[in-house]
Amino acid sequence: MQIKNEQIEAYTKFFHGLSNPTRYQIIISLLNGKKNVGELAEDLGYSQSLISMQLKCLKWCNFVNFIKDGKNIYYYISDERIRELIQLGQSIAEGSINNICTCEVLENEKNELREEK
Structure with missing residues (x-):
């Protein structure tokens, strides 16, 4: 099977998205259900700003998605x-x-x- 260089780059970046310990912990936490930034911060013991920064990457790479419920935004595993x-x-x-x-x-x-x- 021939894989193009662009595909290899995308595939390795996909796994790199999971290589950060904080992002990995966020994914693990979300496997238990939808959570907002505050809940994730409390679960993991990190600041909300750090969680938000890592969620930006996870959203961009389509690991997580979100729904709005009033003023709250809840994140969940996208796939x-x-x-x-x-x-x-x-x-x-x-x-x-x-x-x-x-x-x-x-x-x-x-x-x-x-x-x-």
Whole structure:
């Protein structure tokens, strides 16, 4: 199967959207149902501004969607397959947690990103 470079970039960015711990925690929290920014902030122990900033990415990349209810905006998982993806990813990772957490390549990439900032 031939995959175009543009597709590879889109696919890797899709997974990158889940690579931020705060965004991942938001997704996990929303798997339990619709929540507003305040509820997410309380659940996760982060500021509402941080939650809002990460929701912007999750909305843009179509991981989450929202509905308005009066003055409140409630966020929810936009596609049920995201739940399946998270469950599958956790299941696969469970057998390799030590390897994943000690991967030198991933650690070097993370350090390189810090140095660039």
